[in-house]
Amino acid sequence: MPGIGAAERDRRLYEPIARDALPELNIRLLESFLAVAAAGDITRAATLLHLTRQTLSAQIRQLERTLGAVLLVRGSHGTQLTDAGRELATGAQALVDGWVELAERVNRVAGQRINRLRVVCCPCRTTPFLIRVADGLEAAVPGLQVDLVSVRTMPEGVRALESGRADAGFGWLPLDGTRLRHTVIGSEPWVATVSRDHRFAEHDALVLAELAADPVVLPAIFVSDSVERGWVGTLRPDRALRDPAVLDVEDGPIIAARRQGIWLAPESMARRHADSGSRVLPVADAPPIDAVVMWTDRAPKALVDELVSTVQGVAA
Template sequence: MDLNLRLLKALEAVADEGSMTRAAGRLMMTQQAVSGQIRQLERVAGTPLVRRRSWGVELTAAGQVFLKQGRELLTATHAMVAEARLVGSGLSGRLRIAFKAQSTAHFLPDVETSLHRVAPDVEVVPLAVHTLPDELDALLAGTADAAFLWLPIGDDRRFVSHRLLDEPRWVALPPGHRLAHRTSLRVSDLVCEPIVGPRDGMPDAVVKFWFIDPRPDGSRAVYGPQGRTPEECLHHVAAGRGSWIAPASTAAYFPYPRLVWLPLEDAAPLGLALIWLRENSNPLLDLLLEESKRVTRPTPV
């Protein structure tokens, strides 16, 4: 059976216009060409589909069946073509994004909103993680397409990295700490101060960067208990086992009861980046990067 979509479009035009002449004008064809397409469609159906009247044409009962299901087929075909074009242009599909809530809550919802404004059919799948190894493992295992994480990552060969924003470091101090009365801190204030934080599975260079080890004066950082998650780190701080150095966004996300958060004035800022595997060819990644840059770009004063 040779059922061409052009034949269905001709039948649809004839039904809508009630006239071969008007249908021909709508389709930018001659009346003879439209009549020929209807006859061809009737040969496929094996029965008349239109009935000529003095005032024009109308569909037969068989023609109504063809019109109803033909319109469904045309709609499905248009949707198929549109989706294929969107996928080909990188504007449709699925994006699985690994993230830490405390680091992205202030911008990631806006990124998703911006994405959907540009490409409504993009499905964003958020994947919450706790540590840098968790994020890198998700990318390497193929369970995440991209990740928002703090630099450095200790592996620049396998990943593409795009720095989005910088944040100052803040320090969480335990209740009654000798420095709690201050309005800000300097790195030199942390001499002999145990610093809590994750270390297992982290590249040595990454650990030293976060713990500021060595210090500007050449002294070594004092490593306190490990905390894999922010909640674990804050528990250690609350229990008086040390202090925790974290980004400003984390300090805002966790206004932990009884603890004091203070900015660390002279420490190098922390850079948040969007990264993915170099071999990942998902065209949506460029769109994600573009909208992430748009959202995180500083607002002109």
């Protein structure tokens, strides 16, 4: 520092300034907090993040200590954000996304090739399938790292893709209202999951008209409200749009097993969630639904093609 004495230079170097007081944030802690904020429940968020509840709770406490603020209030009705938590949730996603984008730009400028594919998924009981896909893809492309980006619903997955947090993912048609590209990887029938003591349990198959008198729930696999309404109108033509409710994937099988309603879902999803207390029945006159791999324009096309090939091999 030319033009000043040694004492003044030392004072300026070591004198605290306002920015020095800013907390040193850990991006991973912010991602964990955002998962809890979106899920509304620490246990559910821990499952999505593949963490134990204790580990996730410890991460949230560490973030609260770093910021000097209580972010969550845990009660009998789940986890609620405090005012400070809502303020953090408002800006944290942009901060995380910006950091990821900046890190990738720095890597590119440094001449380093990031051989990575970030794949959106709803884990739940699809975890074995996802692991086989990720392992198969990494085996097919030496040096590739597959990162699974957990979401709860299709709209969350679309947001992750369109915001740049992920490159590709799995979904269901139609993708109306999105900017995503896609390849169909299979066409599936809708099936009904009922409890073993339901009046339909001994049937070999059902038709939509038989379901009219029962509460029905659908999984949250639709990319938008308009797509949801379209499928509701197809599967429940004689009922108001408020019925069925569209719920998280894991809620439907529980409702069916507890005899609170019928769960309608694509066959592969329903059978992955089936247990000994339920029966899965074909719905003969429901039109099929197409499963897809979807991706953004920014995704590396060669890796997307390899992902499609791997998924088809695992599903075969």
